[in-house]
Amino acid sequence: MNHLVRAPVAVLLVTASASAQAPFSATYDGDRQVKLEGPVTRIDWVNPRAYLFIDVRDPSGAIINWAVEFGNPLDLDRDGWKPSALRIGDVVVVEGIPTRGQARQVLAKSVVLTRTGKRLFAPSVTHRPSAPAGPAPRWPDGQVRLGPPPGKKGYWGAASVKALVENTGATIAIDDVGLLLNLSDADRVAPFLPWAKALYLYRQRRRLQDDPIARCVPPGGPRQFITPHGFQFVEQRELGRILVLLGGGDRNWRIIYTDKRPLAQAAETVLSYYGTSVGHWETDTLVVDSVGFNERFWLAPGGLPHTEALHLTERFSRPDLNTLTYQVTVDDPRTYTRPWKGGWTVQWVPDEEIQEYFCEDSAESTFVR
Amino acid sequence: MPRRAYHLIGSLGWVIAILPLLAQEGHPLTGTWAGDWGPTITQRTHLTLVMNWDGKNISGTINPGPDAIPLASVYLDVTNWTVRIEADTKDPSGKAVHIAAEGRLEDLSSYHRRIEGTWHQGTAQGDFRITRD
Numbered sequence: 181m182n183h184l185v186r187a188p189v190a191v192l193l194v195t196a197s198a199s200a201q202a203p204f205s206a207t208y209d210g211d212r213q214v215k216l217e218g219p220v221t222r223i224d225w226v227n228p229r230a231y232l233f234i235d236v237r238d239p240s241g242a243i244i245n246w247a248v249e250f251g252n253p254l255d256l257d258r259d260g261w262k263p264s265a266l267r268i269g270d271v272v273v274v275e276g277i278p279t280r281g282q283a284r285q286v287l288a289k290s291v292v293l294t295r296t297g298k299r300l301f302a303p304s305v306t307h308r309p310s311a312p313a314g315p316a317p318r319w320p321d322g323q324v325r326l327g328p329p330p331g332k333k334g335y336w337g338a339a340s341v342k343a344l345v346e347n348t349g350a351t352i353a354i355d356d357v358g359l360l361l362n363l364s365d366a367d368r369v370a371p372f373l374p375w376a377k378a379l380y381l382y383r384q385r386r387r388l389q390d391d392p393i394a395r396c397v398p399p400g401g402p403r404q405f406i407t408p409h410g411f412q413f414v415e416q417r418e419l420g421r422i423l424v425l426l427g428g429g430d431r432n433w434r435i436i437y438t439d440k441r442p443l444a445q446a447a448e449t450v451l452s453y454y455g456t457s458v459g460h461w462e463t464d465t466l467v468v469d470s471v472g473f474n475e476r477f478w479l480a481p482g483g484l485p486h487t488e489a490l491h492l493t494e495r496f497s498r499p500d501l502n503t504l505t506y507q508v509t510v511d512d513p514r515t516y517t518r519p520w521k522g523g524w525t526v527q528w529v530p531d532e533e534i535q536e537y538f539c540e541d542s543a544e545s546t547f548v549r
Numbered sequence: 550m551p552r553r554a555y556h557l558i559g560s561l562g563w564v565i566a567i568l569p570l571l572a573q574e575g576h577p578l579t580g581t582w583a584g585d586w587g588p589t590i591t592q593r594t595h596l597t598l599v600m601n602w603d604g605k606n607i608s609g610t611i612n613p614g615p616d617a618i619p620l621a622s623v624y625l626d627v628t629n630w631t632v633r634i635e636a637d638t639k640d641p642s643g644k645a646v647h648i649a650a651e652g653r654l655e656d657l658s659s660y661h662r663r664i665e666g667t668w669h670q671g672t673a674q675g676d677f678r679i680t681r682d
Contacts, residue, residue, distance in 0.1 A: 373604075375576060378627035382657060390658035392574060475575030487575040489604065514576065514604035 207394070208277040208287045210387065216246055216274045216286065217294070225263040227253050228537045230301075232291070234272060248274050250288040250301050254535045261301050271295065280389070312530075314501040316464075319417070324464045324498050326413035326422070328530075335412040335427065336405075336504050337529040344402050344480035344508070345369045346520045358482025360384055369482070370510070371517040376485045383483030392477050396539035399429040400453035400477040401492060402508050405526060409537045422459065422466075427534035436468050443469045451488060453477055466496040479510070487514040495523075502528040573660055573681070576602035578625055578632065584679030586650075586668040598634075598679055611636055611648070618648070630654040632664055646671040 222233040230253045235243050266272070271294040276286040291300045317329035328334040343358040350368050353361035360366065366381055383390060393399055399407055407428025414423040420439025426432055434454040444456045449472030459468040470492045479486050493509040507523035510516065573580055578600045587593035600609035600623060607623035618638045625632050636648040652666025661680050668677040 375602075375625060375627050378630075379577065379657075386658070475573050475579075478574060485574060485576075487579070487602065487604075514602055 207279050207285075209280040210277060212278050213289075214274075214276060214278050214286055216248070216276075218246075218271065220266060220268055220270050220272060221245060223263055223266060223268065225253050225256075227535075229253075230256060230263075232266060232272070234274065244284055246274075247283070247285040248276065248288050248291070249285065250291055251303075252537070254537075255303070256301055259303055265300050266291075266293070272300070312501075316498040316500055323461060325415065326466065326496060326498060326504070327415055329501070332531065333533060334528055334530045335410045335532065335534045336526045337410040338408070339406045339506075339524045339526050341524040342406070343369075343482045344406070344484060344510075344522045344524075346371065347522055354482065357388060358480065359387065360482070370484060370522075371520055373515055373517060376515045379485050380483050383478075388481075388483060391481075391483070393429060396430045397477055398432055398453040399426070400455070400473060401479040401486070401490070402494075402506075402510075402522070403478065403480045404429070404434065404454070405506050406480060406524070410529060410534055412534055425534065428537060430539045431537065436466075444472060451475075455490075455492070464497055468492075468494040468496070470494070485515055486510075486512050489514045502530075504528070576607075577630075577654060577657055577662065578602060578607055578623065581682045582664065582679040583682050584663075584677060586670075586675055586677035588673060588675035592675075596677060596679055611638075625654075630657060632666075640671065650677055652677065 216234060216236045218234040218236040220232050220234055222231075224231040224233075229249050230251050232248045232250060234246055234248060236246050238244055273290075273292045273294060274286060274288050275290045276288040279285045288301075290302075292298065293300055317325040319325055342356045343354045345352055345354070346369065348368065352365045352368050355361065360369070363381060363384060366372070366377055366384070369380070372380060393403070398404075404424065404426055405411060407426065409427035411427055412425045414425060416423065417438075420437060422436040422438060424434040424436065426434070434457065436457040436459040438459045438461075440460070441458055443458050449456050451472055451474040453474060453476065455470040456472040457468050457470040459466050461467070471490070473486065473488065473490045473492075475486065475488055478484055479490075490510070490512040493511070495505075495507040497505045499505060504526040505523070506526060507521060509519055509521050511519040579602050580600065582596075582598040582600070584596050585593040586596050595612075597612050598609060598620075599613055600607055600620070607620075607625065609620040609623060611618040611620065618636050620634060620636050622635045623632065631651065631653050634648070634650040634652075638646050638648065640646050648668075648670045650666060650668045652664040655663045655665060661682075663678060663680045665678045666676065668675055
């Protein structure tokens with residue numbers, strides 16, 4: 181029998197896995213949960229999000245077609261799942277999180293095939309093997325390479341943290357999308373000016389549902405190095421520049437000039453998401469200064485604000501093949517009481533290319549409905 | 550399916566059609582605001598405010614152009630997002646006129662956020678509503 185059940189789940193954000201919280205903030209309503217049952221009418225196994233559609237009979241007896249988002253096809257494929265795991269007409273039970281709006285759409289927490297009782301599209305518990313240890317690769321002149329060793333593939337993947345906080349040694353409980361578990365820790369995140377702290381807390385209390393990145397806005401500033409889909413350096417030494425290719429967000433790139441040009445004056449630059457960057461090497465560390473940022477993005481997951489006065493100094497080093505150390509000094513006197521530092525490490529993903537995770541934004545509504 | 554869900558935030562396709570595409574995410578008062586004030590719904594006077602945050606003070610102008618009125622002070626109370634604006638101008642006869650307005654920032658996360666409240670200009674008073682352009 182088809183049925184539809186709604187139940188409040190006020191503690192869901194706390195108890196659900198941090199990863200699963202990611203979409204709640206923007207589209208899905210973490211305070212509600214639905215359970216749906218019905219036959220599959222359509223399967224969209226298309227990157228970046230896979231959907232199935234089911235006909236669900238509501239309490240009045242009417243049939244309503246629901247869209248069920250159940251994962252990224254590339255990840256599903258990596259875990260051994262194929263679209264043939266499900267057929268049109270199969271009856272499934274879906275438990276998940278509905279959207280905030282009126283759309284009949286849900287993010288699945290589980291999909292169970294009724295005729296077998298088998299849970300479909302569950303992630304693999306096996307972890308990707310880490311790359312063999314080794315020294316950082318170098319160019320013939322001895323300078324560290326930020327990209328793959330010669331003849332190899334690879335990119336920089338997961339960051340060691342999920343949010344940018346000041347390096348003070350204090351432990352701050354933050355979940356995987358940047359939400360403080362205790363809002364009273366805000367003062368330890370960064371040395372905010374009063375307005376900036378109030379805005380940060382406003383965003384936190386709204387569970388980051390206003391996050392610009394959810395609208396496919398580029399992840400400017402440190403955030404570009406903390407997206408789940410990684411990034412890659414392309415060092416064009418003959419051109420005096422380094423390209424940073426981003427696997428997440430709207431999948432664009434940033435240019436760091438290493439041709440010894442001076443840093444632009446912030447007041448004279450065309451403001452942009454990635455600013456204007458110049459870099460130089462200090463032994464094995466790439467030091468990058470950037471100014472000229474617009475105010476249309478958040479510095480990092482969690483809602484850190486900034487103004488056009490932002491000046492970033494980033495330091496990249498590669499102590500070994502598999503580790504990138506990222507340190508950033510945030511200097512924005514209109515937002516913070518003083519310059520402050522934060523950072524993390526990033527893990528090398530060997531022998532793979534960055535996958536296609538394009539942001540689709542409003543295109544999604546075209547595909548889903 | 551936590552890992553997949555986590556990957557999804559990087560794909561960033563969450564549809565939030567009610568939000569504008571390009572919000573201004575810095576100081577919430579910075580920008581150009583347009584609207585009107587007046588004692589009744591039908592008696593309205595156009596209003597343009599330009600405000601800027603320099604890290605210490607909010608400065609700005611009412612109705613930029615030949616009749617511009619510099620803002621004497623702007624105070625933002627971040628505990629409740631209320632704004633107090635004061636300025637001084639002259640009426641057509643040359644008599645000094647003080648402007649004092651107090652309103653509340655609404656829809657803070659929107660590019661087209663609003664300030665609504667009360668407006669006093671000399672002996673006249675009414676309400677005002679401005680929206681960030």
